Amino acid sequence: MGRGAEPGMVLEIEDLCVELSIEGRWVRAVDHVSLSIRRGEVLGLVGESGSGKSLTALSIPRLLPDNGRIVSGAVRLLGEDVRGQSEQAMNRLRARSVAMIFQNPTTYLNPVLRVGAQIAEAFEVNPDLLDGPASPRGISAREARRRAWRKSIEYLRLVQIPDAERVARQYPFELSGGMQQRVVIAMALARQPDLVIADEITTALDVTVQAQILGLLSELRRATGMTLLLITHDMGIVAQLADRVAVMYSGSIVECADVRSLFRQPRHPYAKALLETVPVIRGNRTVFRPIPGTMPPLTDPPGGCRFHPRCPDVLARCAGVKPDSVHLEPGHMVACHLYGAR
Amino acid sequence: MAVSIEEARSGRAAGAIRSATASLRRSTFATAGLAVFAAILLAGAVAPLVIPGSIVREVNFAAKLGPPDRAHWFGTDDFGRDLFSMVLLATRLDLGAALGVVAGAIAIGTGLGALAGFVKRLDEPLMRITDVFLSIPSLVLAMAIASVLGRNIENLALALTFVSWPIYCRLMRGQVLSEKEKPYIKALRTLGVGRAPMILRHIVPNTIFPVIARAPADVGLVLITMAALSYIGFGPGPYVPEWGSLVAAGQAYIFQAPWLVIFPGAAIFLTALSLNLVGDWARDVFDPRMRS
Numbered sequence: 333m334g335r336g337a338e339p340g341m342v343l344e345i346e347d348l349c350v351e352l353s354i355e356g357r358w359v360r361a362v363d364h365v366s367l368s369i370r371r372g373e374v375l376g377l378v379g380e381s382g383s384g385k386s387l388t389a390l391s392i393p394r395l396l397p398d399n400g401r402i403v404s405g406a407v408r409l410l411g412e413d414v415r416g417q418s419e420q421a422m423n424r425l426r427a428r429s430v431a432m433i434f435q436n437p438t439t440y441l442n443p444v445l446r447v448g449a450q451i452a453e454a455f456e457v458n459p460d461l462l463d464g465p466a467s468p469r470g471i472s473a474r475e476a477r478r479r480a481w482r483k484s485i486e487y488l489r490l491v492q493i494p495d496a497e498r499v500a501r502q503y504p505f506e507l508s509g510g511m512q513q514r515v516v517i518a519m520a521l522a523r524q525p526d527l528v529i530a531d532e533i534t535t536a537l538d539v540t541v542q543a544q545i546l547g548l549l550s551e552l553r554r555a556t557g558m559t560l561l562l563i564t565h566d567m568g569i570v571a572q573l574a575d576r577v578a579v580m581y582s583g584s585i586v587e588c589a590d591v592r593s594l595f596r597q598p599r600h601p602y603a604k605a606l607l608e609t610v611p612v613i614r615g616n617r618t619v620f621r622p623i624p625g626t627m628p629p630l631t632d633p634p635g636g637c638r639f640h641p642r643c644p645d646v647l648a649r650c651a652g653v654k655p656d657s658v659h660l661e662p663g664h665m666v667a668c669h670l671y672g673a674r
Numbered sequence: 675m676a677v678s679i680e681e682a683r684s685g686r687a688a689g690a691i692r693s694a695t696a697s698l699r700r701s702t703f704a705t706a707g708l709a710v711f712a713a714i715l716l717a718g719a720v721a722p723l724v725i726p727g728s729i730v731r732e733v734n735f736a737a738k739l740g741p742p743d744r745a746h747w748f749g750t751d752d753f754g755r756d757l758f759s760m761v762l763l764a765t766r767l768d769l770g771a772a773l774g775v776v777a778g779a780i781a782i783g784t785g786l787g788a789l790a791g792f793v794k795r796l797d798e799p800l801m802r803i804t805d806v807f808l809s810i811p812s813l814v815l816a817m818a819i820a821s822v823l824g825r826n827i828e829n830l831a832l833a834l835t836f837v838s839w840p841i842y843c844r845l846m847r848g849q850v851l852s853e854k855e856k857p858y859i860k861a862l863r864t865l866g867v868g869r870a871p872m873i874l875r876h877i878v879p880n881t882i883f884p885v886i887a888r889a890p891a892d893v894g895l896v897l898i899t900m901a902a903l904s905y906i907g908f909g910p911g912p913y914v915p916e917w918g919s920l921v922a923a924g925q926a927y928i929f930q931a932p933w934l935v936i937f938p939g940a941a942i943f944l945t946a947l948s949l950n951l952v953g954d955w956a957r958d959v960f961d962p963r964m965r966s
Contacts, residue, residue: 375923395860427866428866440858442862442876453865490725
């Protein structure tokens with residue numbers, strides 16, 4: 333058990349700092365990020381592209397790109413810090429405890445392997461997941477393969493793929509994008525992971541398929557009680573699926589609260605602005621307000637609060653001092669000078 | 675109703691076979707090449723069964739250098755042996771050795787290449803070793819190895835394997851390097867798939883096609899090189915039927931009995947040609963870069 337581990341917590345990230353090497357220079361891409369997820373909870377991690385949300389996610393299975401490194405902080409998965417693990421132990425954690433689902437399902441499936449075989453791999457990595465009378469070590473390899481195949485079909489059914497026996501024998505290119513994403517979800521769930529990380533999983537799909545996949549996720553959540561870290565830039569998806577939201581901007585979490593209170597009353601100017609980017613349909617006119625400006629480049633971030641050049645409520649000290657996190661009420665955190673003074 | 679995973683795996687190449695037969699129908703050359711190659715393969719397999727091996731030692735100087743006639747289709751050689759039988763007997767030896775050389779080179783080359791591409795630590799040393807092999811003229815290296823090991827067909831094949839693998843090593847390394855960066859590999863890593871299944875099940879099946887595409891033409895090339903080495907004296911002696919040494923033995927009589935050179939030479943030519951035609955077709959079918 334690591335320091336500060338709380339029972340019931342699947343994931344605790346504490347003061348995580350990640351740096352990226354860009355043109356030979358290390359720049360801070362994730363800056364003192366802390367967040368935690370309880371078992372069965374869905375946490376939405378929201379931010380623009382480049383805000384560091386994917387890097388935060390990749391730090392959990394410790395699979396940062398080659399030019400990335402964790403410089404400080406802790407990432408505790410089931411109470412154990414992944415930073416102290418050997419590569420071997422880490423691989424066991426990846427095989428069992430944490431599963432990631434990515435954006436573009438077409439490129440995330442092996443093109444020359446039937447989808448059933450790709451799901452069945454979960455049971456080769458974790459033979460204890462196979463059910464049946466004999467102990468996993470006691471059954472023949474042939475029997476294990478047979479059971480694994482049967483079980484993959486079960487998982488294809490779980491993600492609501494019709495005619496699962498037939499689909500299991502198909503290759504990824506024979507399936508539509510929505511079906512492929514279902515297969516990817518089945519691959520992840522087959523490992524019965526403690527934590528599922530979904531990184532922009534609906535972005536590459538068209539809107540109707542998006543709706544189906546989101547519907548599927550909320551049903552799966554009811555059925556399996558999965559713990560989900562949902563990474564997205566779409567506030568609508570967060571509203572539909574998440575229990576709590578963390579809003580990220582340029583490497584830091586600027587506000588974190590439960591969905592209801594954040595949507596009712598966002599505190600951080602960036603969170604407010606982000607909510608206004610969701611189109612509202614009034615009569616036959618669609619209204620939405622974009623956030624002026626662009627996110628600062630990682631190589632040259634502004635001093636103080638990184639949002640201050642775009643902030644409508646900017647104060648004098650915003651440019652000089654980085655705001656601390658303030659707990660407005662239990663479970664509602666914001667990092668902004670507007671609230672720090674009180 | 676449930677399908678076993680074996681069934682699913684065995685049918686993996688079904689799509690590739692379908693597209694292969696389709697492209698075969700379109701190309702007369704490929705069909706001809708494949709037909710000729712199949713005939714040569716069959717002849718090579720059957721010859722030792724119907725022709726007694728003892729004929730290579732049945733020296734009959736009375737009948738030496740006889741022209742082709744009804745009894746001896748290719749004529750007789752300087753030992754008075756039936757050249758047709760000799761050429762036919764040589765088929766299995768030559769083709770078998772060439773196939774073996776390429777199979778060995780692919781096994782060594784793709785194995786090391788995949789390792790170099792996948793395991794960063796091994797990349798530098800393996801590629802530098804490959805560079806060394808590629809920088810020595812392969813014919814000279816093969817000659818050196820063959821002469822050290824001793825003159826027979828096995829050693830010749832061994833020497834050729836030794837000089838043929840680096841090409842495959844480089845080819846495979848490049849393939850693996852680019853495949854390794856593909857998102858599905860990243861996804862599999864997040865799912866904790868180990869190194870061995872990753873290479874064998876996921877990367878190699880996705881990268882092997884350019885290797886397969888190259889192989890048939892390479893068999894032809896090895897065949898010619900082997901015949902050439904054997905011709906200049908690195909082959910087996912006169913009592914082992916082999917195309918290159920048959921040509922070498924016949925050249926002394928090139929004006930007197932040209933068939934001694936023509937028929938074994940034609941056997942080499944025809945085999946290499948058919949392999950090249952098959953190779954062109956294989957490249958069209960298997961090399962993704964050639965696909966439109």
